[in-house]
Amino acid sequence: MRILIIGGEGTIGKVVSDHFSEEHEVITAGRKHGDVTVDIADSASIDTMLEKVGRVDAIICIAGEAKWAPFNALSEEDFYIGLRSKLMGQVNLVRKGRNYLNPNGSITLSTGILADDPVVKTSSAAMVNGALHSFVKAVALEIESGIRLNVVSLGMVEDAYEKYKDYFPGHNPVPMEKVVNAYVRSVKGRDHGRIIKYYE
Template sequence: MKIVLIGGHGTIGKTVAAALSSRHEVIIAGRNSGDIQVDITSETSIEDMFKALKSVDACICTAGTGYYGDFGTMRGQHMTAGIQGKLMGQVNLVLIGKDYLTEGGSFTLTSGVAAEQPAKNGTCVAMINGAVNSFVLGASQELKRDQRINAVSPGLVEDSGVRYGALFPGYNLVPMHKVANAYLLSVEGAVNGRIIKVYE
C-alpha cells in the first residue's frame, strides 16, 4: 500500500512508520520535515499535499496536540491552536483526502485517553479528543467506495512518559508496540468506525 503518515517523525509516528515500512510504501509528511510538507491547519496545504501524492491507499495522522492549563484562567483563545490543528486538521485531512483515497482505502486519526479520562488542567485536550472520536463515528457512516475510518486512542505512551508523566499521575505507561499494533489494525485490518483504545 501507498501510505501517507502525517507526523511520522513524532514519538508515535516514528514507531508506526517502522512497523509499516517493511511491507508498504510509507511517505512521511510534516510541517517542516519528511518526504513531503503539509501544514494541517491549512486546507490549501492539505489539498496541495494530496494533489502531489495523486492517490493514497491509507492516510494516518499522529500529529497535533492541545492546551494544558489552569481551568480557572482558561479562555477560548487558549484552545484555538489545538482546535485548528489536532481537531480541524484531522477533520480536513478526511474531508479533502477522501477524494484522493483509493477505493477500500482507510483513514486513521489519533485522539487519546483524555477523551474518557481527562488529566488535571487537560479540559481542552479532553474536548478535542472527544470531538475527534465523534467525527470518526459519524464519518464512518458517510464515506463512499468502501473507504474506512478509525481513531486510535492511546494512553500515556512509554516514550512520552518522561516528558508528560507529571501531567498524568497514576496512569500506566502503554508499550509502544501495543500502540503500533492499533494503527496496524486500522490500516491493514477491516475495522471501520472504531475507536481503538490502547490504555495499558
C-alpha cells in the same frame, strides 16, 4: 500499500512509520520534517500536500496540537488552537483525503485517553478528543467508496513517559508494540467507525 503518515517523524509516528516501511511504501509528512511538509491547521496546506503525494491506499494522522493549561488560564483563542489543529485539521484530512484514496482505502485519526480519562490542564485537549470520537462514528455511516475510517486512542506511551509522567500519576505506560498494533489494526483490519483504545 502506499501509506501517507502525517506526523510520521514524531515520537509515535516514527515507530509506526518504521514498522509499515518494512513491507509498504510510506510517505511521511510534517510541519518541519518528512518527505512532504504540511500544517494541518491550514486547509490550503493540506491541499498542497495531497496534490504532491497523489493517490494512496491509507492515510494515518498522528499530528495535531492543543493548549495544555489550567482551565482558568485558558483564553478563547487558546481553545481555538486545538479546534483548528487537532480537531479541524483531522476533519479536513478526512474531507479532502478521501478523494485521494484508492478504492477500499482507509483513514486513521489519532486522539488519546483524555477523551475518557482527562487529567488536570487538559480541558481543551479532552474536548477535542471527544469531538473526534463522535465525528468518526458519525462519518462512518456516510463515507463512500468502501473507505474505512477509524481513530486510535492511546494512553501515555512508553517513549513519552519521561516527558509526561508528572501529568499522569499512577498511569501505566502503553508499550510501543501495542501502539504500533493499534495502527496496524486500523489499516489492515476490517474495523470501521471504531475507536481503537489502548490505554495500558
